[in-house]
Amino acid sequence: MNARPRLRALINARLLDPATGLDSSGHLLIDGTRIADFGPRLFNDGLPPEAEVIDLTGACLAPGLVDMRVQIGEPGNEHKETILTASLAAAAGGVTAVACLPNTDPPIDDVSGLEFIARRAREVKLVKVFAQAAVTRQLGGKELAELGLLAEAGAVAFTDGTKAIADARVMRRALNYARTFGLLIVQHPEEPTLAAGGAMNAGELATRLGLAGIPAAAEVIMIERDLRLVELTGGRYHIAHVSTALAVDVIRQAKQRGLAITCDTAPHYFSLTESDVGDYRTFAKVSPPLRSETDRQAIIEGLADGTIDVIASDHTPQDQDSKRLPFAQAAAGIIGLETLLPLTLSLVNQKRLDLMTALRALTERPARLLGQPLGRLTIGGPADLVAFDPEIAWRVDETALRSKSKNAPFDGLAVRGRATRTLVDGRTVFALE
Amino acid sequence: MNDLAPPLAQAPACDRSGASTGAPAFLFPHRDLLAIYGLTAAEIFPILDLADHYVALNRRPNKKSALLSGRTLVNLFFENSTRTRTSFELAAKRLGADVINMAVDGSSVKKGETLIDTAMTLNAMHLDVLVVRHPESGAVKLLSRKVNCVVINGGDGNHEHPTQALLDALTILRRKGRLDGLEVAICGDILHSRVARSNIHLLNAVGARVRVVAPPTLLPAAIGRLGVDVHHRMETGLEGVDIVMMLRLQLERMQGQFIPSVREYFHFFGLTREKLAFAKPDALIMHPGPMNRGVEIDSEVADDIKRSVILDQVELGVAVRMACLDILTRQAGDQP
Numbered sequence: 001m002n003a004r005p006r007l008r009a010l011i012n013a014r015l016l017d018p019a020t021g022l023d024s025s026g027h028l029l030i031d032g033t034r035i036a037d038f039g040p041r042l043f044n045d046g047l048p049p050e051a052e053v054i055d056l057t058g059a060c061l062a063p064g065l066v067d068m069r070v071q072i073g074e075p076g077n078e079h080k081e082t083i084l085t086a087s088l089a090a091a092a093g094g095v096t097a098v099a100c101l102p103n104t105d106p107p108i109d110d111v112s113g114l115e116f117i118a119r120r121a122r123e124v125k126l127v128k129v130f131a132q133a134a135v136t137r138q139l140g141g142k143e144l145a146e147l148g149l150l151a152e153a154g155a156v157a158f159t160d161g162t163k164a165i166a167d168a169r170v171m172r173r174a175l176n177y178a179r180t181f182g183l184l185i186v187q188h189p190e191e192p193t194l195a196a197g198g199a200m201n202a203g204e205l206a207t208r209l210g211l212a213g214i215p216a217a218a219e220v221i222m223i224e225r226d227l228r229l230v231e232l233t234g235g236r237y238h239i240a241h242v243s244t245a246l247a248v249d250v251i252r253q254a255k256q257r258g259l260a261i262t263c264d265t266a267p268h269y270f271s272l273t274e275s276d277v278g279d280y281r282t283f284a285k286v287s288p289p290l291r292s293e294t295d296r297q298a299i300i301e302g303l304a305d306g307t308i309d310v311i312a313s314d315h316t317p318q319d320q321d322s323k324r325l326p327f328a329q330a331a332a333g334i335i336g337l338e339t340l341l342p343l344t345l346s347l348v349n350q351k352r353l354d355l356m357t358a359l360r361a362l363t364e365r366p367a368r369l370l371g372q373p374l375g376r377l378t379i380g381g382p383a384d385l386v387a388f389d390p391e392i393a394w395r396v397d398e399t400a401l402r403s404k405s406k407n408a409p410f411d412g413l414a415v416r417g418r419a420t421r422t423l424v425d426g427r428t429v430f431a432l433e
Numbered sequence: 434m435n436d437l438a439p440p441l442a443q444a445p446a447c448d449r450s451g452a453s454t455g456a457p458a459f460l461f462p463h464r465d466l467l468a469i470y471g472l473t474a475a476e477i478f479p480i481l482d483l484a485d486h487y488v489a490l491n492r493r494p495n496k497k498s499a500l501l502s503g504r505t506l507v508n509l510f511f512e513n514s515t516r517t518r519t520s521f522e523l524a525a526k527r528l529g530a531d532v533i534n535m536a537v538d539g540s541s542v543k544k545g546e547t548l549i550d551t552a553m554t555l556n557a558m559h560l561d562v563l564v565v566r567h568p569e570s571g572a573v574k575l576l577s578r579k580v581n582c583v584v585i586n587g588g589d590g591n592h593e594h595p596t597q598a599l600l601d602a603l604t605i606l607r608r609k610g611r612l613d614g615l616e617v618a619i620c621g622d623i624l625h626s627r628v629a630r631s632n633i634h635l636l637n638a639v640g641a642r643v644r645v646v647a648p649p650t651l652l653p654a655a656i657g658r659l660g661v662d663v664h665h666r667m668e669t670g671l672e673g674v675d676i677v678m679m680l681r682l683q684l685e686r687m688q689g690q691f692i693p694s695v696r697e698y699f700h701f702f703g704l705t706r707e708k709l710a711f712a713k714p715d716a717l718i719m720h721p722g723p724m725n726r727g728v729e730i731d732s733e734v735a736d737d738i739k740r741s742v743i744l745d746q747v748e749l750g751v752a753v754r755m756a757c758l759d760i761l762t763r764q765a766g767d768q769p
Contacts, residue, residue: 196688197688202654202655203654203655204655204658204659206653206655207653207654207655207656207658207659208470208630208659209570209571209592210570210571210589210590210591210592210593210627210630211570211571211590211591211592212591213653213654215654279571279574280570280571280574280575321547324547324549324575325547325548325575326548326567326569326570326571326572326575326590327569327570327571328569328570328571328590329569
């Protein structure tokens with residue numbers, strides 16, 4: 001490691017920092033693992049002679065993406081994804097930090113689980129891997145996990161993963177107790193009794209295909225209940241993967257009346273609709289389900305007006321055996337680490353979202369929610385960076401994806417924009433060939 | 434049954450030139466019959482015409498033809514069935530095919546064999562036709578992607594049951610002389626019914642007008658968008674209809690409670706003579722079977738030989754399945 005030069009100069013880039021609104025051509029200097037300096041006039045007096053120079057002409061340089069909703073599979077489902085394969089996928093997608101979910105096997109509901117993730121991440125040493133811990137023991141929805149001890153051991157947020165915290169009293173206690181330490185509670189917003197047995201969005205296609213539907217109301221009912229509990233407790237509350245127009249409306253109104261809540265969505269909710277299920281395509285089965293075109297448009301509007309704070313990939317690897325089943329039996333989930341940036345940039349290319357808003361939802365906002373000094377360009381801050389070309393046109397090819405599972409319904413999709421180089425702590429962890 | 438019986442070489446219905454109908458042999462533009470949705474009237478009527486011929490064949494003492502001699506059909510049923518399986522078996526045997534029945538309950542799943550493995554195993558045995566019934570919607574489609582033979586959907590989950598809709602159409606056609614312009618009420622457990630979905634698509638394709646009659650808990654939320662009028666009371670739903678199709682209340686498929694009690698259901702939605710009086714005087718009563726007498730239909734109505742065509746449906750089912758096998762194997766074997 002000592003052979004690596006201490007100084008690296010990334011030159012001729014379009015510097016983008018959504019935290020400050022910086023958007024100018026310029027250069028950036030890395031000293032070891034940290035950003036030493038950056039700006040348009042940085043090297044007016046010449047480059048430091050000992051610096052390694054990386055010319056980024058034509059590319060944007062931004063803080064590395066922080067993906068706050070990633071399922072990995074380690075421990076327990078290493079045949080679907082490991083910390084290594086997820087890290088490789090993240091690096092190729094320009095993601096420099098991920099926050100994985102606790103729905104592993106065993107679930108991450110105690111300190112040893114967190115320590116295991118941290119150790120594996122140190123061994124793999126590609127991107128930063130943070131862990132969210134369970135709100136309730138064994139994700140059972142009944143007894144609170146040791147939130148304080150887990151936070152002390154490094155948990156960046158708390159969630160029961162793909163299960164809603166359904167019991168109102170448990171949710172109230174979780175929100176209230178978490179205030180002791182200022183912890184963030186992340187909800188999978190779905191009223192389980194309304195969603196039970198459902199395989200896709202309730203609508204015409206589900207009716208025709210003979211599949212039980214999950215109504216949009218299942219999402220908004222849970223959110224509306226939780227908002228009352230947030231008002232009651234003052235807890236920190238974040239809504240994961242918002243998928244419906246109804247939910248966007250309710251969240252918008254709650255924010256307007258001053259409630260300090262946040263939410264995210266995933267690229268598939270602004271890129272695909274229920275019609276992508278087509279003829280029982282299980283790769284398009286996801287939880288919550290893909291919704292209608294009206295919902296898709298509402299998600300985009302929610303992103304544009306700031307109602308939706310964060311875009312997270314909701315990366316959910318599923319192996320072939322979990323997907324090659326009758327639709328209702330197939331596992332839900334879409335992988336997304338490598339398509340997070342291009343699908344988001346597609347909204348920018350379609351002029352639905354401005355570049356800075358899009359980047360903010362991918363960097364500064366999630367980093368702040370997770371309490372990490374990431375997602376921004378700061379002198380002295382960690383050199384976690386992504387260089388991307390917003391114009392490169394390419395087709396998603398599932399066989400070329402680094403993820404161990406290939407369950408991407410975007411296969412063959414034409415997209416524009418892609419990460420060309422990813423650096424974590426000053427070290428290049430991905431460079432596009 | 435003696436598979437070596439001399440073939441009915443002159444039987445008109447098995448003349449592949451189509452001379453029996455005076456029309457050129459019809460080629461069905463799909464390998465499989467998985468759903469009615471997507472079929473056009475021009476694809477549906479040739480099947481019904483041919484089935485009509487097979488009705489005559491089936492009424493002769495010697496019902497055997499050699500049309501499918503040497504071909505193998507497997508009935509792969511992941512769900513209990515008596516009439517559909519028997520109907521396909523009879524249809525295939527009367528056309529001279531060899532038939533194997535495989536009843537697979539959950540047991541192969543317990544052994545760890547997946548649907549795909551089952552499909553690939555059967556595919557390796559060079560079948561000609563696979564008839565599949567499965568409790569999951571879309572399972573037959575999934576299986577069809579993995580095999581080279583003709584696949585016929587014998588009912589998948591709540592999705593479709595295309596041969597049932599075809600036999601229902603033939604039953605109506607033979608009694609009423611037409612399908613277009615008829616008013617058809619489909620009553621009962623629409624939510625859990627693949628028969629209802631196939632019938633809605635078929636009847637819409639041929640120009641009939643379809644109503645569904647059921648309490649909202651037994652209707653899929655978007656049923657109106659499939660091109661039907663929605664009624665919640667039998668009295669209005671049956672008013673002036675030509676056909677009353679009753680569906681079986683599928684209590685075994687229900688997750689949770691959809692109706693307060695069977696007694697209440699029969700009171701409001703069971704077909705009785707009083708409710709039937711709202712339909713046209715010559716309205717026909719149909720039921721795909723098996724019936725729950727006293728639940729969705731009163732025995733007095735079900736057994737009324739002047740109105741009920743329930744046994745016609747069973748008879749014509751064999752003919753329709755013979756027609757399907759005939760037409761689909763033309764595609765698989767005889768195409769230049």
